[in-house]
């Protein structure tokens with residue numbers, strides 16, 4: 332894309348040999364990717380003061396990028412490998428991150444959980460695992476209703492800390508654009524911590540493996556002991572063979588992702604890479620479009636059609652073959668490997684009949700897609716005690732159905748995308764510790780969707796590793 336006349340041109344590529352100059356992006360709303368403004372934009376906050384929003388956006392355009400073109404390109408290459416069955420994707424993190432939980436302790440536990448899962452999956456798949464957090468930007472939520480009623484009070488719904496506050500008062504629920512700056516700063520400090528943890532020896536394979544031994548020491552998980560023992564022997568073998576001396580054992584790549592929901596923010600964070608002239612969304616490595624906003628003629632698809640990042644689209648059970656083909660035409664017309672991931676969230680009771688026709692149609696089309704399962708969002712229920720929850724066994728049933736559907740269609744199951752936390756919350760029912768409806772009262776902390784807790788996350792990894800061993 333020609334960019335020489337574009338005012339926001341600047342080098343942020345951080346590619347080998349690049350001058351590493353940070354320059355601001357658009358100074359006005361004239362960039363090619365701003366074409367989304369003429370489309371239908373669903374799920375956007377209505378800010379009472381448009382001028383306040385404008386000054387926030389101007390400020391955001393002056394901020395340095397959060398991620399860099401070279402990293403984004405690496406992830407696209409990795410996702411291409413996953414589409415061919417040469418790598419496996421693990422995406423995990425909160426449904427909605429909150430500003431108050433962007434602390435070192437919460438983040439450490441979440442990152443630790445992802446790394447632990449990744450070790451187990453790497454062993455099961457005998458493949459590299461691409462680690463992506465729903466982290467450092469997952470602060471905005473689509474809602475099924477614009478308003479929330481409690482008793483006889485009706486107020487605007489909570490749309491994530493990037494928009495308004497969870498507190499149920501009229502003032503807190505008014506969308507506040509300065510929260511977009513808070514979003515940027517929390518994402519920046521979170522990424523800083525991720526970069527330190529994943530480069531500084533904390534992600535050392537031997538250390539992560541040691542944490543996993545703690546998991547199988549709990550009698551509830553004894554049935555995973557033999558797999559844990561196999562992994563133990565494999566790590567020991569690598570060490571004995573001298574692999575520990577290579578840098579890969581000490582550091583990992585952990586990419587950031589979030590739903591690119593707030594179009595003003597996402598487009599203010601989009602910058603031209605001066606080396607290639609291509610626009611990149613620098614708010615995160617991987618961005619996805621949600622089930623509610625994936626209309627092919629709508630604004631979210633329009634914005635992400637313009638950027639070079641690898642992108643995802645959630646596909647629910649009502650997706651037709653035609654919807655899917657039109658999304659591929661718009662988002663990956665040339666069929667570039669690694670560019671487009673479909674994240675299916677069908678529901679355990681639907682996946683076995685809803686997914687195979689889509690897989691077969693896409694295989695006939697020939698343009699590659701990375702297929703990932705989100706076994707969470709099609710399986711949300713309300714407990715008899717009134718909590719929004721999910722059942723671990725139903726979640727695993729959707730994962731099983733995902734593998735079965737791919738086996739039937741002869742296509743590649745490329746990864747999993749889950750909502751989890753490193754904390755010992757009680758939000759999802761079931762699992763080996765048999766969390767029951769009463770237990771939901773103990774530590775139900777999510778502001779939006781229920782998450783797998785630390786133990787349930789590891790249990791999922793062990794189960795998926797067993798499927799992968801059989802693949």
Ligand code: PEP
Nearest residue numbers: 426621622623645676708
């Ligand atoms: C989510 O991932 O939190 C989400 C809202 O998902 P979906 O768009 O699939 O409903």
Ligand code: CO
Nearest residue numbers: 426750779780
């Ligand atoms: Co969710």
